[in-house]
Amino acid sequence: MSTLASNLAAPRATAIRPPRMARRLPGVRRAATYLIHRIADRIAASLDYRGRVIDLGCGIAPYKSMILAQADEYVGVDWRHSPHGDAQVDICADLTRPLPLAEAQADTVVSFQVMEHLPEPARFLRECHRLLRPGGRVHLTVPFMWHVHEAPHDYFRYTRHGLEHLLTKAGFTDIRIEAYGGFWTTWVLKFNYHTLRRTRGAGIVLAVALVPVWLLGQWLAPMLDRLEPRADEATGYIASATKPGPHAIS
Numbered sequence: 001m002s003t004l005a006s007n008l009a010a011p012r013a014t015a016i017r018p019p020r021m022a023r024r025l026p027g028v029r030r031a032a033t034y035l036i037h038r039i040a041d042r043i044a045a046s047l048d049y050r051g052r053v054i055d056l057g058c059g060i061a062p063y064k065s066m067i068l069a070q071a072d073e074y075v076g077v078d079w080r081h082s083p084h085g086d087a088q089v090d091i092c093a094d095l096t097r098p099l100p101l102a103e104a105q106a107d108t109v110v111s112f113q114v115m116e117h118l119p120e121p122a123r124f125l126r127e128c129h130r131l132l133r134p135g136g137r138v139h140l141t142v143p144f145m146w147h148v149h150e151a152p153h154d155y156f157r158y159t160r161h162g163l164e165h166l167l168t169k170a171g172f173t174d175i176r177i178e179a180y181g182g183f184w185t186t187w188v189l190k191f192n193y194h195t196l197r198r199t200r201g202a203g204i205v206l207a208v209a210l211v212p213v214w215l216l217g218q219w220l221a222p223m224l225d226r227l228e229p230r231a232d233e234a235t236g237y238i239a240s241a242t243k244p245g246p247h248a249i250s
């Protein structure tokens with residue numbers, strides 16, 4: 001993951017296909033927000049997935065096929081209150097409670113953009129640790145500067161230091177934390193989401209007028225973040241950590 005931060009802070013806006021998640025969005029929303037979905041795609045594509053992978057808070061499981069290109073098995077976990085439905089959910093469970101899964105059964109645990117929704121993150125990380133075989137790895141992504149979403153189940157924003165503290169306390173080692181996005185990415189996406197909300201009820205004319213502004217901002221922001229990287233500005237973080245012990249995929 002050594003080059004991850006620089007790649008993710010500055011995704012190039014020249015890919016031919018829209019990002020994996022954004023492909024499912026209506027056109028106007030896609031135009032306003034594609035950058036964050038492209039960043040999420042790049043993060044998911046940059047991680048390693050081994051053996052049995054458990055995806056905690058899987059939603060619509062946008063990275064299932066990407067994960068299965070590397071791993072042997074994928075298990076999606078989400079709860080009955082999910083705003084994303086249960087079509088991709090293999091196990092329905094509340095991540096705030098002890099999970100109905102035996103210990104040491106996963107080689108990789110992933111949880112993308114979920115921990116901000118959990119009122120007891122320390123307990124959740126202990127569950128991730130319990131589920132992993134020794135040597136197994138957890139990959140988390142969390143927002144840092146991002147609006148409240150999926151309310152009322154939105155409790156926290158994390159810094160690099162908070163993540164390191166929580167992962168260490170849960171028993172993880174080899175902790176690697178990288179920022180994604182930066183000041184300009186965050187600012188442009190905030191502008192786009194805010195103005196996108198204003199287009200509702202204002203009609204299609206405003207939306208059409210804003211599309212070039214949205215696209216230009218998302219094209220420029222990654223370049224500006226590359227030119228002016230700042231350690232104290234991030235859209236969010238990617239954290240990976242290991243459960244200590246010799247690893248053997250069963």
Ligand SMILES: C[S@@+](CC[C@H](N)C(=O)[O-])C[C@H]1O[C@@H](n2cnc3c(N)ncnc32)[C@H](O)[C@@H]1O
Binds near residue numbers: 077093112
């Ligand atoms: C922002 S979505 C992310 C979904 C998916 N990981 C992704 O990257 O597209 C957060 C997910 O966490 C799930 N979630 C939130 N609180 C939960 C809880 N207490 N138990 C189980 N799932 C939860 C939501 O249902 C939702 O699917």
